[in-house]
Amino acid sequence: MTAGETTLDGAWTRRWIEAVAAAVAERKSALTALDRAIGDGDHGENLDRGFQAVLGKLDALDEQPTPGAVLKLVATTLISTVGGAAGPLYGTAFLKGAMAAGDRQALDAAALVEVLTAARDGIVARGKAEPNDKTMVDAWGPAVEAAAAAGDDVRAALEAAAGAAEAGAVATEPLVAHKGRASYLGDRAIGHRDPGAESSALILRVAAETQ
Amino acid sequence: MTAGETTLDGAWTRRWIEAVAAAVAERKSALTALDRAIGDGDHGENLDRGFQAVLGKLDALDEQPTPGAVLKLVATTLISTVGGAAGPLYGTAFLKGAMAAGDRQALDAAALVEVLTAARDGIVARGKAEPNDKTMVDAWGPAVEAAAAAGDDVRAALEAAAGAAEAGAVATEPLVAHKGRASYLGDRAIGHRDPGAESSALILRVAAETQ
């Protein structure tokens, strides 16, 4: 399979999620370390618990699930296993994404942008964070815009989203936080990267790398 | 005043006690360190509290007190300020010593031996320790015997008592303790000097050095 041939169908979605679970497990301590600096030191643990639970449920899916069905399973599993702030926020993101994906068998670039937009809007609706509040929104916002600007190629869109999310995560470093636990720290949050933005970038980077 | 001329009168007794207070204050941490190793780490603190209280009371004595009167004041003050094991034991030692000194204006060598004997017997009566139980008795026992064997010279008797008490304290090091907190340690007490034997030797050494 060469680049550009990828179809974002249910099987791809499943491969993506499996790869996310592996990546989160691998980066668990790093994510937790970011959270220890300006939060309560559990972000990696929380996400890992959630995605491991997702892995255990993937086999309950139909043999040829829609992308939406996979996303919905991820959503409900994260909601009922992650807890904390990230659980409801990521849960809502995947749930709204699933609803945007609808019954489609596969996502083209336009549908992908719809899904990413719905996910970001879900996070904003629940968490009320604005851009530059030093949250995961700072990864999702740029990702949506970059994907939308990337044209018709899904791989290009995924790559654009991942790159923008990564840049967005890095760009949280100089910020004072206005939402989440880091907001308690005032100026002392400056110089630290937001863990949720980092994990969001990781999820999107893995998407870009999933064949 | 040259050696041999010393009269163990009330004034001498008072000088001795004042010097003990100074010596205990100086050696406080060392005594406590011994107690930390095989006890509860308060022996120096306890004695210092007691002898500082004694200092504060000495002026309430008659202008020319008997040795017995000084010893009795020390006894009651230690009993009511030291607490722990050392408080009642030293308190009893000084009380019995005071009773042995009686109304004498000064102690000759024979009277000194009587006083030391009464002190040791008081400690044994209250604490029920036997020789080699790794307690202050291991300093007082040899001290009494050495003083009794030293003949008619009070200075020689004091020097003999101090030397024997010091040797006795050192000799507690290889022992397993059978009384006091160190007895809880079993074999782990081996290699440590008993703090009460050490403070007893100190008190007697100061006596030998008091002119």
Add this chain to the structure above:
Amino acid sequence: MKKLINDPTKTVDEGVAGFAAAHSDLVRVVVDPPFVVVRADAPVAGKVGLVSGGGSGHEPLHAGFVGYGMLDAAVPGAMFTSPTPDPILEATKQVDAGAGVLHIVKNYTGDVLNFETAADLALAEGIEVQSVVVDDDVAVKDSLYTAGRRGVAGTLLVEKIAGAAAERGDSLDRVAEIARTVNSQARSMGLALAPCTVPHAGEPSFELGDDEVEIGIGIHGEPGRERIALEPADRLVDRLIEPILEDLPFAKDDRVVLLVNGMGGTPQSELYIVFRRAAEVLAERGITLARSLVGSYVTSLEMQGVSITLLKVDDELLDLYDAPVQTAALRWGR
């Protein structure tokens, strides 16, 4: 990290199991979905049910306050991580006796969001739910630019007093109103001498030098707002109590409940040294010490530190505070 634990990933489960074994007269534990600690005789006919919960690691909060006159159920999440909606919903169902259920939620994004979802789900099942968000921590500025004040030790007072109101038969609206009043009249602030270590993390939540104190900590091992050199206890107490007094503000002739709360690793003797100075400050200001509570009630694992909470009371709140309570961690009058 040295702890009396077995598997670091099982500390919450095993702790709750031990709690259930020790207090089977007071509570039952529902284990699927894990874990919900429910008052033994719940649902209590005609009574408003009180549910609280949040991340574990704050023991005895909340399970230690389940019982007569206080909570009907506690929902312990993972260590320092708010529980998910499922067990919150389960707890809500277990304690609903038809009079409705009050959710007492500490103001953290995760807690608020998960309780919100659970309340929606409960509503969908026909259970009336109201929520009170506790935010008593004056260390955090309550502004548009923060997640708002945190809920800390004042939560205990909200649970006690609202619990007494529910026990005497007040309606859901009234119990919720009383809980909100308590929250609005309670102010807290804390400090740490030493951080805590989440078992699975294995590393302390922050580093403090041998002569440093972290002022304005929360209860999740998160760093505070300020780090200063160690000072005598009385001076540190002043640093905590001044912002508390100013914030409400508490004034001359006010009557207060003073809660001196240990963070988990602080010996009781030190809490009383802190209490001594706090009571002295109140006396200097002409504020009346109506009731005193001293202990480690809202903790951060083995953190060494203390928080001070003042609650302004009137006759009704004081009566409710004094009303009988029979829980593992707070008990009087029964």
Add this chain to the structure above:
Amino acid sequence: MKKLINDPTKTVDEGVAGFAAAHSDLVRVVVDPPFVVVRADAPVAGKVGLVSGGGSGHEPLHAGFVGYGMLDAAVPGAMFTSPTPDPILEATKQVDAGAGVLHIVKNYTGDVLNFETAADLALAEGIEVQSVVVDDDVAVKDSLYTAGRRGVAGTLLVEKIAGAAAERGDSLDRVAEIARTVNSQARSMGLALAPCTVPHAGEPSFELGDDEVEIGIGIHGEPGRERIALEPADRLVDRLIEPILEDLPFAKDDRVVLLVNGMGGTPQSELYIVFRRAAEVLAERGITLARSLVGSYVTSLEMQGVSITLLKVDDELLDLYDAPVQTAALRWGR
């Protein structure tokens, strides 16, 4: 050493002052000779008076147990140092209502000697005194070659049950007999993960490596009998409970009170993990868990560790255990 204190030489005084300020409904403090903590309504007409005391640093023991149904007075000594006879005598006089006074003494040379002197002095003033020496610690061999077993957490159970007997009007002889029965049927053993530091000493009472546990500790920061590598909590519990079970011995169908006691710096969640395993062991042996008590009651400053106490009970002891108690640290039924 980081502590919430002011002057290291004043920690006991200030802690007691804070305690008195917080619990003026329960106790009064007599400050000359310093310090005696006396039940607010002492002497209670017709009742045998109960006096206990010992070195400070074990809070809430003993002052936290002064009140209805437990102690009439507590005599706090200097840190880890038994009090002198003067305050013990003062306490004895304050609580004597003509029915005699029971001294509850932990078995340490210093405590025994100072209480002995105080009892003699009280007798000389015409007060009838009996003494009970508590020695529940199985870590120490009770032989001619030691100072005998130490009194540790079992002291709390002696004070509770003897206190209830006195409250119901038992004679001095009978109260003393019950106290001795409780002591003879109680066994304890403890361990430490980290030592404590006496404020004026400024150095920890012993050194422990990052992966070491001290087994068989007392409550004065003294080292234990054995040092081992850190193990899972369940295994450590087994090390404590086996010698306890063997010593009495406790047998199948015995009914017991299980006390899991924190040493001061141990979070409650860990105590419940310990409790879980201890209860499991009892179940395996067919021993009935009649009552449970979990908390930091008999401590060594901020020491991290735990002790387990088992008390074998019959109907009478259980009734007395259940009887109302109203003190700062233990309260039920009132």
